[in-house]
Amino acid sequence: MGRTEYYHDPKAPKANTLIPASNLLVVNDEGAILLQRRRDTGQWALPGGAQDIGESPAQCAVRECEEETGIVAEVTGFLGVYSNPEHIIEYTDGEIRQQYEAVYIGRPVGGKPTVNEEADGVRWVHPDDLDKLDIHPSMHEQIGHYLTGAYPYLG
Known part of the structure; x- marks a missing residue:
């Protein structure tokens, strides 16, 4: 399923869903951050995705990290909640989602x-x-908050 992201774009379509999702910002012993290049956008991103029924947001972040990167990780902290009404993701199936991400470290x-x-x-x-x-x-923004110690972010 393809997607188009709108970020502070007045031409963005109006959102029709809000789905809880979680990201995991994984940092190794050398201080490097785990990133994946998304096939649907070509951009580098933290691993993450939509939460399944029956799992906590932290469990979602760990599961998505392993599924998307092959890296098994454990949660060590909480970065924040990111839900920007000006960040809209339009999917080819008609879903138009407002960003909502619980981001863990x-x-x-x-x-x-x-x-x-x-x-x-x-x-x-x-x-x-x-x-x-x-x-x-x-x-x-999320990585910057981690690197500057500006968390937990409760935006």
């Missing part, structure tokens, strides 16, 4: 970076190299 405990049907690239990125990648502004 984690550390790797197993696995290895692995591409899959959702991500055509998975890698550890040192903070000094983040500006070399095409990263969506909402992900830059």
Whole structure:
């Protein structure tokens, strides 16, 4: 399913859904951050996705991380809640979603970076190299809050 993201765009369509989702900002012992390159947008992002019934937001973040990157991680902290009415994601099936993400901080405990049907690239990125990648502004915001210690963010 394809998607188009709108970020502070007055031409964005009106949202018709709000789905709880979780991201996991995983940091290894060298201080590098785990990122995946999304197949649907081509941009680098934190692993994350929609929460399933029967799991907590933290469990969702851990599951999505392993599914999307091959890295098994554990939650070590909470970065914040990100729900910006000016960040709209339009899917090809007609769903138009307002961003809503609970973002956790984690550390790797197993696995290895692995591409899959959702991500055509998975890698550890040192903070000094983040500006070399095409990263969506909402992900830059989340990573920036982590790097500056401006959390928990309750936006």
